[in-house]
Amino acid sequence: MTTLVTARASRATAVGRVRGLTDAAPPLAVFIAVVAIWEAALTGLNVRQFLLPKPSVILSAVGDQWSVLQQGLTYTGSEALGGLVVGLVLGIAAAFAIARWSTARELLMPIAVGASSIPIIAFAPITSAWFSSQSPLARIAIVTVMVFFPVVVNTVRGLTNVDPAAIELMRSYAASDVAIMRRLRIPNAMPYFFTALRIAATLAVIGAVIGEYFGGPRYALGIYISSEAYVFRYANAWAGILMACLLGIGFYLVVLALERLAIPWQTAKRAADA
Amino acid sequence: MGKSVRLTGLFVIAAIVGLACSSTPGSSSSGGAMTKVRFQLQWVVQAQFAGYNAALDQGYFKDEGLDVTLLPGGPDINNLQVVASGGAELGTSWVPKTLQSREGGTDLVSIAQILQRSGTRMVAFKQANITDPKTMLGKKIGSWLGGNEPELFAAIVKAGGDPTKENVIKQDFNMNAFIAGDIDVAQAMIYNEYAQVLETKNATTGQLYSPNDLNVIDFNDPSIGTAMLQDAIIARESWLKQAGNEDIAVKFLKAAFRGWIYCRDNSQKCADLVVAAGSELKKGHQTWMMNEINGLIWPSPNGIGQLDQAAWDNTINIATTYKVLKAAPNQGAVRTDLAKKALDALGTSVDTKGASFKPTTVTLTEGGN
Numbered sequence: 001m002t003t004l005v006t007a008r009a010s011r012a013t014a015v016g017r018v019r020g021l022t023d024a025a026p027p028l029a030v031f032i033a034v035v036a037i038w039e040a041a042l043t044g045l046n047v048r049q050f051l052l053p054k055p056s057v058i059l060s061a062v063g064d065q066w067s068v069l070q071q072g073l074t075y076t077g078s079e080a081l082g083g084l085v086v087g088l089v090l091g092i093a094a095a096f097a098i099a100r101w102s103t104a105r106e107l108l109m110p111i112a113v114g115a116s117s118i119p120i121i122a123f124a125p126i127t128s129a130w131f132s133s134q135s136p137l138a139r140i141a142i143v144t145v146m147v148f149f150p151v152v153v154n155t156v157r158g159l160t161n162v163d164p165a166a167i168e169l170m171r172s173y174a175a176s177d178v179a180i181m182r183r184l185r186i187p188n189a190m191p192y193f194f195t196a197l198r199i200a201a202t203l204a205v206i207g208a209v210i211g212e213y214f215g216g217p218r219y220a221l222g223i224y225i226s227s228e229a230y231v232f233r234y235a236n237a238w239a240g241i242l243m244a245c246l247l248g249i250g251f252y253l254v255v256l257a258l259e260r261l262a263i264p265w266q267t268a269k270r271a272a273d274a
Numbered sequence: 275m276g277k278s279v280r281l282t283g284l285f286v287i288a289a290i291v292g293l294a295c296s297s298t299p300g301s302s303s304s305g306g307a308m309t310k311v312r313f314q315l316q317w318v319v320q321a322q323f324a325g326y327n328a329a330l331d332q333g334y335f336k337d338e339g340l341d342v343t344l345l346p347g348g349p350d351i352n353n354l355q356v357v358a359s360g361g362a363e364l365g366t367s368w369v370p371k372t373l374q375s376r377e378g379g380t381d382l383v384s385i386a387q388i389l390q391r392s393g394t395r396m397v398a399f400k401q402a403n404i405t406d407p408k409t410m411l412g413k414k415i416g417s418w419l420g421g422n423e424p425e426l427f428a429a430i431v432k433a434g435g436d437p438t439k440e441n442v443i444k445q446d447f448n449m450n451a452f453i454a455g456d457i458d459v460a461q462a463m464i465y466n467e468y469a470q471v472l473e474t475k476n477a478t479t480g481q482l483y484s485p486n487d488l489n490v491i492d493f494n495d496p497s498i499g500t501a502m503l504q505d506a507i508i509a510r511e512s513w514l515k516q517a518g519n520e521d522i523a524v525k526f527l528k529a530a531f532r533g534w535i536y537c538r539d540n541s542q543k544c545a546d547l548v549v550a551a552g553s554e555l556k557k558g559h560q561t562w563m564m565n566e567i568n569g570l571i572w573p574s575p576n577g578i579g580q581l582d583q584a585a586w587d588n589t590i591n592i593a594t595t596y597k598v599l600k601a602a603p604n605q606g607a608v609r610t611d612l613a614k615k616a617l618d619a620l621g622t623s624v625d626t627k628g629a630s631f632k633p634t635t636v637t638l639t640e641g642g643n
Contacts, residue, residue, distance in 0.1 A: 132456045133446060134414070134457070214446070215451075218443070219438075226420065227421070231378070
């Protein structure tokens with residue numbers, strides 16, 4: 001049976017790969033068309049550069065400013081990653097507690113909901129005061145708060161939303177709670193968890209960049225974007241935005257890759273379903 | 275796709291809609307009615323702009339047939355953006371920022387130079403042993419960035435450093451990080467943030483900080499020599515081109531000059547006016563600021579608002595040498611004719627140079643009350 005599943009999975013992955021290429025073509029074409037129209041329209045309509053710079057100008061700004069942008073990518077990226085890891089660890093721990101004990105559910109769920117409703121723009125100056133605005137911890141705290149909620153909610157759902165018949169079966173074999181958790185609940189929660197992780201990955205970058213509007217070193221992406229925009233170097237500001245965007249996409253792709261490694265059966269199922 | 279891009283996209287759309295909706299009031303109206311002029315300040319209501327409050331209060335704008343609205347600025351308001359996009363007819367800005375905005379595609383032009391000297395300083399506590407740009411290198415250097423950094427960066431380069439390699443930290447618009455020791459050497463306007471430090475109690479001694487606790491690095495100091503021109507009045511070239519607007523600008527300048535002369539001679543009254551106009555920091559602080567601002571304006575050797583060509587050339591020279599600007603600006607970046615006309619209109623009955631001006635000593639109290 002194991003060999004059969006593996007064989008099916010690998011076939012599905014191969015199919016998925018080919019499909020991935022053909023799937024990528026239409027959005028790629030749309031993207032190229034948008035960029036081309038953007039470039040042509042701005043040239044044709046003679047729009048003032050401080051309203052919207054041309055893509056070619058933004059690209060050359062990336063080359064021009066690469067040494068600063070590179071520092072910003074590393075700095076902001078590590079803040080986002082740090083917050084993501086802390087938020088994940090706390091979120092998973094909370095999710096397990098909530099799934100296991102109903103008291104924990106009553107205690108922790110409101111906190112998770114509360115954390116998700118904190119307006120980040122109001123929270124950022126406060127974390128800056130807690131950790132000093134110069135410290136990356138101020139941004140890591142923001143990212144942690146942003147990541148926490150989706151991880152808790154999704155993971156709890158994955159851990160609890162288990163087929164009752166499967167639990168019955170396990171119980172009939174006298175499986176312990178630990179065994180049920182390990183062999184049934186956790187595998188069941190994996191797809192939910194990765195869905196949460198995809199959301200969290202892009203949220204993390206947004207949280208870090210917003211937090212940086214309130215302090216940090218000169219090259220941090222949020223600070224770079226806002227101060228370049230302030231002196232009308234909009235091409236540079238857009239280059240910074242592009243970097244933040246690439247960072248978010250990068251995080252997302254890493255999560256996708258991890259997902260394929262961790263739960264290949266799910267990827268295979270998705271390909272087969274489609 | 276990154277959500278940040280979508281978010282930014284929203285901001286851009288909001289900004290464009292905002293621009294489109296900001297109406298331009300009829301700049302010239304008929305039949306003796308008052309002409310509406312919106313004037314964008316580069317920062318919040320404070321004694322830095324007292325001359326304009328005085329011109330309103332003393333009816334100098336009214337004398338010229340102008341109905342002037344002062345639009346306050348702040349950390350989230352880009353004064354240049356507002357004037358460039360027609361949200362205000364006139365405004366104030368530091369000269370290098372105006373020039374940077376021209377490189378970014380605006381048609382803003384400096385038409386009167388109010389501050390004759392730079393008010394930017396770097397301050398450090400005595401025990402940090404930072405006394406000049408050279409000793410700043412390798413330390414935690416605070417700056418507000420966003421166009422406030424050229425004098426500092428030029429000084430760093432001149433001292434043999436590289437601003438992109440130095441530990442330059444974005445400083446908040448208060449001195450908390452400096453007092454807490456998170457920043458070794460902080461940017462401070464002599465008329466504002468410097469006073470904020472002196473209005474704070476030293477937690478260990480329980481006394482207010484005194485000037486003796488601080489080292490002050492002054493970019494005007496000839497041994498540093500990277501001071502640049504600051505508060506100037508700006509307008510759009512395209513606005514000035516429209517019939518009648520040059521005349522409005524001259525009238526505005528004349529009334530504003532009268533306001534500044536009034537504030538030189540009635541320093542305390544002007545500080546009170548600013549507090550009444552709703553300044554965030556109160557009387558003690560505004561009195562200090564008024565005194566310092568007067569010291570940056572007066573004496574004005576060529577008359578109030580008149581550009582010192584040597585100081586302009588120096589500003590351009592520093593800006594291009596230290597890559598604040600890609601290239602020297604073209605002829606259109608500055609006009610001196612309008613300020614000259616306004617000065618001539620004031621006549622000889624008033625002292626427009628303030629050659630005998632001497633700043634007084636203002637004692638600060640905790641919290642600037």
